Amino acid sequence: xSTNSSTALITGGTSGIGRAVANKLAALGIHVIVVxxxxxxxxxxxxxxxxxxxxxxxxxxxxxxxxxxxxxxRRAVELGGGLVDILINNAGIYPFGPTHxxxxxxxxxxxxxxxxxxxxxxAELAPLMAKKGKGAVVNLSTMVADYGAPGMSLYGSSKAxxxxxxxxxxxxxxxxxxxVNAVSPGPTRGAGRPPGxxx
Ligand SMILES: NC(=O)c1ccc[n+]([C@@H]2O[C@H](COP(=O)([O-])OP(=O)(O)OC[C@H]3O[C@@H](n4cnc5c(N)ncnc54)[C@H](OP(=O)(O)O)[C@@H]3O)[C@@H](O)[C@H]2O)c1
Numbered sequence: 001x002s003t004n005s006s007t008a009l010i011t012g013g014t015s016g017i018g019r020a021v022a023n024k025l026a027a028l029g030i031h032v033i034v035v036x037x038x039x040x041x042x043x044x045x046x047x048x049x050x051x052x053x054x055x056x057x058x059x060x061x062x063x064x065x066x067x068x069x070x071x072x073x074r075r076a077v078e079l080g081g082g083l084v085d086i087l088i089n090n091a092g093i094y095p096f097g098p099t100h101x102x103x104x105x106x107x108x109x110x111x112x113x114x115x116x117x118x119x120x121x122x123a124e125l126a127p128l129m130a131k132k133g134k135g136a137v138v139n140l141s142t143m144v145a146d147y148g149a150p151g152m153s154l155y156g157s158s159k160a161x162x163x164x165x166x167x168x169x170x171x172x173x174x175x176x177x178x179x180v181n182a183v184s185p186g187p188t189r190g191a192g193r194p195p196g197x198x199x
Contacts, residue, residue: 007031007080009072009125011063011117012091014041016190017140021088026054033057033076033084035091063091063117064109073124083132084125089118089139089162099153107154114158122169130176139166141182
């Protein structure tokens with residue numbers, strides 16, 4: 001991975017996997033911009049990275065629709081001096097449970113954060129990367145996106161959408177030098193918060 005003056009936008013970079021990624025990229029010399037709703041958690045993440053000699057900023061946002069995603073992209077581009085080189089679509093919620101127990105609100109929230117926000121972040125940022133001729137998008141998926149398991153209808157299907165979008169975006173922006181990949185972690189301990197519907 002390049003360690004030049006790149007800028008990385010990491011949604012959900014204030015906790016769990018996203019926070020670990022933010023720390024790692026910052027240690028490589030990359031300017032990291034982390035996104036989350038909780039300002040205290042965001043400022044703590046940024047302070048720790050800066051104390052270790054890294055460059056970090058926090059954008060507070062409830063990513064739930066196209067306009068919040070576009071606003072995050074706009075502010076990240078501003079903080080990145082005109083470009084975000086790396087987009088990590090990490091923020092996600094995982095509502096587990098049988099289909100008949102899922103509410104419309106849970107459906108809307110899961111698809112808003114897990115699918116709609118990444119979709120419009122890519123729509124804003126990938127064309128800028130393509131224009132520069134390089135960039136990277138990494139989408140956080142899950143192994144349950146690939147097989148049917150009880151209780152995974154909402155979470156698994158939202159991440160299955162991300163798997164397909166990863167392939168589409170690779171086809172759309174890859175020829176212009178933008179790498180698009182998905183990673184599918186196994187069960188990973190986060191910040192001590194229980195897995196589930198945490199909105
Ligand atoms: N942990 C696992 O075992 C596992 C396994 C496979 C895949 N994954 C995937 O990996 C990703 C990270 O999982 P994790 O367990 O590390 O997550 P986590 O610890 O629960 O952290 C979620 C992050 O997303 C942010 N977030 C949540 N809702 C948001 C919203 N509406 N707008 C903006 N930010 C929001 C949270 O910050 P705020 O609360 O401050 O908003 C937090 O920084 C997810 O996409 C998940 O599906 C996780």
